[in-house]
Amino acid sequence: MRKLLALLVASILAVSLLAGCSGGGKVKDDGVIRVWVGEESAEFYQKICDEYIAAHADFGYKIEVKGMDTGSVAGTITNDPTAAADIYTVAHDNIGKLASTQCAKPIVDESLVSQVLADNPESFQTVIYSTLNGKEYLYGVPYISQALFLYYNKALVTEEQAKTFEGLQEAAKAANTKAITVTGDDGFNMSFALLARKVSDKSTTVKLFEGAESVSGGSKGKSNCQGDDTVAIVRWLQDFASDPNGFKWASPDGWEADLNKDNKGALAVIGGAWHYNSAKAALGETNLGITLIPTFKLTDRAVEGLSTVKAGDEYRGGTFADCKCFMINANSAVSKYAKEQELIKYLSSKDVQNKSYLEVLNVPAYVGAADYIKQCFEEGKVSESEYMLAASQVSMAEWGIPQPFITGTLNTYYYSKNGPAVFRAMIDKTAYPTTGDQILTETESLESIRKGLYLIEYLWMHGVTPSEFPAKLPEEA
């Protein structure tokens, strides 16, 4: 018995020793290029890759595609980059962090870089680069476009009513419920209000890290959250949220519970393509309407005391217009580098993007994709809701900007440093801490709204609350 135990102990020690000694070696080229894409697209891209290998006998590598949750994949990669795929897919907001933690390597193939520059809108081109040792490199190759839009209950809201917040409010009054909700109260979802743009010229005074340098510790660029239009929008939303048939934050039970046709918690929700299946389940396919984020008109109270905005000015709810990108793992074998770039060039080509729209409803990221989407609908290749899902995103992209996170810092500052919580408190008209440990309890006057917006802008830029408010708050941007 003792010998048996001793053997067991010796085995445990030996295994631990071997485990401790393993790893840390050079990455080997095993003849396989592994690709991570979104779970919904894995089958499609595996098929596309198989076709590519069949057509290019000299490619020299097998390709294995795996579906991953793209929302959490960046965390998976940073936790252990050595275990990640050679090529992976992330939303562009992760590029700065993945690049600066050496989880991704630059893309230098000239023909691929040219393709990226030729195909993609300028807004995307500003957020797919990052720097390494002071030099700027392309890191992400866009292939899917994403923007927020509106899901609404067609059984209770007409197409015309869904075009404006006022129309939704009218429908909500009739149904004795709330007009509209959002899928969360984070910085991404509050973009519908903070990034709202004037309909006449698509303008806004809001700036988010404009001109920021794409290096850690570099310039954070310019931000502005204190324009008259933003003040007026906050006041308008305060009133709209107080209205029994106006805006509500998502239920703790989930926005699906709000939208659910039986609960009737809210008639519409601002969401993204990734909410499509849940929205369909909540309303049923026949009741599910999809359109652009509605417009609203500034009220007399909203513009009181403001000089550059007028009552009746029409604004459309804003959005972040984002893209998903292919990136190359820094830990991938050096010998695969050229082929990885070749494969990305193919996977991000217009032709494959079009196919991915038809087969798995990925909205193409290239300029002019709207024409193709329309053509598919006209030719009966996609259903009406599938067409609206893509067309609304393409249209909304014109009303948005990409998410503000060239570096990990700006991402953290925008999302995690209480800016969104302060915004919600302003809309809910509840008290919130401001400078030092001072609490702002009065939240409706022009001065308090300006203070709140100053606070948000300060949090964006510095990540902490200011020690005190400036003697004079800016009257306009």
Next chain:
Amino acid sequence: MSSTKKAAPKTKEARVTVFERIGKKLSDFGKRFVDGSPGTKLSHFVFGAGNFYHKQYIKGALFLLLQLGILAVMIFCPSINGTPYGWKALKNLSLKNVTEGGDFDPMTGHLTVGSDCKLMILFGFVTIAMILIYFLIWNMNIKSSVKADNDKRVGKKPTTFKEDLAELLDGKFHVLMLTPTCIAAAVFSILPTVFMIALAFTTYNSQDMNDLGTNLFNWNGLQNFRAVFTGEGSLGFEIKNRFLPVLGWTFIWAILATFTCYFGGIILALLINKKGLKGKKIFRTVFILTIAVPQFISLLAVRNILGEYGPFNQMLKDMGLIKESIGFIGLKPGDSEPLAKVMVIIVNMWVGIPYTMLMTSGILMNIPTDLYEAARVDGASTVKMFFKITLPYVIFITTPYLISSFVGNINSFNTIFLLTGGGPTYTGYQAGGTDLLVTWLYKVTIDQGSYNTGAVIGIFTFLITATITLITYRRSKAYNEEDTFQ
């Protein structure tokens, strides 16, 4: 008072003993060197030399290999993910001379990684541990040689490697058995704890790290601890304004959650074990069934039941008692904090009482019946028998359980996180109305990336739980009178 007076001379005595011991060790060490064979003398510098001298070649070779291995690591500094071990790791512990980015060759795609301060600290501590191990082996190798010297002196043959191995299975079997446990404790418990404590003295949080470079941070002394009182840390005024309320609620929660479940369980067990009650087994089974359902499922189910569109709110609405849903468990900002606190304690009773009931049932069935008979003969009432026999008996046996349950409730992550998520939340703060230190710690680290402040909260939590556990347990009858129950 008297115990303090008695303790003083003891401490003095103890100090003398410690110094005496150290002095004796040093003198033994010198004696060992002077009296030792040439092999023993040489083994002070070359591991295994004494064993070679006594022809214990395998043992000597193993000692020598260990020495050379550790020295090689210390001198050549092998690295993992660009961070070295060895003397460079000790140098790196200063967290100076770091580089943010790696070198990139566009032609080949080769990219080298930049500095990672987390690994620098970790490898620094591993290197220190290696140095300690080096001296441990050094001592073992000398002792081994001295033993061989002594064996020779008394005319015995120095033991062979085979005999040493056999000894491991006999006289030193405990050493063999405890070695893996000690190694596992060092690697999986002590090292992470030391690493976590070290983080409390750094600027390791997402904000500062991003300003310096994503993997880079510095030492900052006691600043994170000072921030609890000044609010000048990575978590801003939250740590100052919310620490005491969260700590206070953690205590209230731990006390209420422990005692409601404890006494609730005892009462339930008494009821079920009441003489003459029919269907005892059915009752027991029903309550045990609640344990069989995974706790997180029960908690999430309750969360849904009490939610905005949950059946409970719907029922109240249908009865015309309320118009708007009530935020029973503080899921929304602005929901009632006292109501949420009461609800979590009630829900916790539901998931916690069956455990105590089950344990107490067993204890109740084992109370000697002659105690009750004697009490009855003396004319004791049922209430008196409960307070004089049943309760002391149960408390005596369950004191360790009570303490572990109290500490467990201080760290009761599941109940709070799954039920209320710490809510209702307060704008500007991560810590909500029902957050415990442990759930707050989760938010501070995972959501906010303030690892250094999280480490401070972790250290405080540890100090509190360790102190309470030690004091309560050492004062309990279960500890002081462990052999008897009177």
